[in-house]
Amino acid sequence: MITGSTQILGVMGCPIEHSLSPVMHNAAIEVMRSVDADALSPLNYVYLPFSVKPERLAAAIAGFSAIGVQGFNVTIPHKQAIIPFLSEVSAIAQAVGAVNTVYPTATGWGGTNTDVIGFLAPLRAMGHDWSQTQAVILGNGGAARAVVAGCAELGVGQIQVVGRNPEARQAFLQSWAASALAERLDSTLSVHGWEELPLLLPTATLLVNTTPVGMHPQVGASPVSLDLLQQLPTGAIAYDLIYTPRPTQFLRDAASVGAIALDGLEMLVQQGAAALELWLKRPVPIAVMRQALEDALSR
Ligand code: NAP
Numbered sequence: 001m002i003t004g005s006t007q008i009l010g011v012m013g014c015p016i017e018h019s020l021s022p023v024m025h026n027a028a029i030e031v032m033r034s035v036d037a038d039a040l041s042p043l044n045y046v047y048l049p050f051s052v053k054p055e056r057l058a059a060a061i062a063g064f065s066a067i068g069v070q071g072f073n074v075t076i077p078h079k080q081a082i083i084p085f086l087s088e089v090s091a092i093a094q095a096v097g098a099v100n101t102v103y104p105t106a107t108g109w110g111g112t113n114t115d116v117i118g119f120l121a122p123l124r125a126m127g128h129d130w131s132q133t134q135a136v137i138l139g140n141g142g143a144a145r146a147v148v149a150g151c152a153e154l155g156v157g158q159i160q161v162v163g164r165n166p167e168a169r170q171a172f173l174q175s176w177a178a179s180a181l182a183e184r185l186d187s188t189l190s191v192h193g194w195e196e197l198p199l200l201l202p203t204a205t206l207l208v209n210t211t212p213v214g215m216h217p218q219v220g221a222s223p224v225s226l227d228l229l230q231q232l233p234t235g236a237i238a239y240d241l242i243y244t245p246r247p248t249q250f251l252r253d254a255a256s257v258g259a260i261a262l263d264g265l266e267m268l269v270q271q272g273a274a275a276l277e278l279w280l281k282r283p284v285p286i287a288v289m290r291q292a293l294e295d296a297l298s299r
Helices: 021-035 054-066 091-096 115-124 142-154 166-174 182-186 194-203 249-256 265-280 286-298
Strands: 007-013 045-051 071-074 101-105 108-112 134-138 158-162 189-192 206-209 237-240 260-262
Touching: 007 021, 021 045, 021 265, 021 286, 054 108, 071 265, 091 108, 091 115, 091 142, 101 265, 115 142, 115 237, 115 265, 134 142, 134 194, 142 158, 142 182, 158 166, 158 194, 166 189, 189 194, 237 249, 249 260, 265 286
Parallel strands: 007 045, 007 071, 134 158, 134 206, 158 189, 206 237, 237 260
Antiparallel strands: 071 101, 101 108
16 A cells, blocks of 8 residues: 555666566565564555656656655666766676666665676576586677676686677677676686587587577577587576566477576566665565566466
């Protein structure tokens, strides 16, 4: 129930209509509020979508300050553009070059990136030693940056990023030089063209799709042919950041050749849970968030 003391959380992006974040966060808030029902001051928050056009970003941030928003997520197209408006940016967000979670500080807004935590959660749950892992990452866009940072944090032995634009690939490689991960990535990160995939796959023990190939409207398409996937070593992990459809053609094919298949739903859940925990400063019901997303996606 919204009352005079309800505090506001939210997500800003453009477009924002299709965001699943309000469903996931409000489900968690509702459960936490019911657990708190008898407390002196029960949890009282609502999480709202805000459609903010690029040219209105500054006005929106000032407005959020003015009305006392308690924290917000940032999505396309503001993940980089918001950085100059923040008074502090976490080391991981600086390395990734993008912010997806903003919180109030004594001196203004602070920003961090919980996509890395989200990406890592299902991998950490496997409890592997990743030092011998050879990761092949398909795509070199925004999500690939969180994946590379995550692989560096895991201590992955080799990180090979595959991109289709030579200039963009080189810029991607060079962009890490001044980051907090520079030392770790210096000897482990390399970039490659798609034509090199047949050479990379036979030793790829972690293959991550960060391209949108396989999601609507390309449902049924896969970034890697079934023939090539057959080159993967035994026990390889195929990880698709896409969370709808479930599974994607890429994961369907990877599972058919014996790979362990992970989709992007858990990443979405865990990046959201990490943000909500940061704002509320208490543990959040992750299972409730996961269920809310699964229900929304199956509608
Ligand atoms: P992005 O910044 O646009 O990057 C997409 C990358 O894929 C670019 O390198 C692009 O190459 C490449 N690409 C696009 N179409 C391609 C094709 N047909 N063949 C080869 N490469 C292609 O997008 P993003 O923000 O990184 O998001 C990528 C995907 O990750 C989306 O499906 C998104 O839903 C998913 N994602 C999931 C989560 C999660 O929580 N599960 C979080 C973030 C993102 P060019 O630069 O050459 O176009």
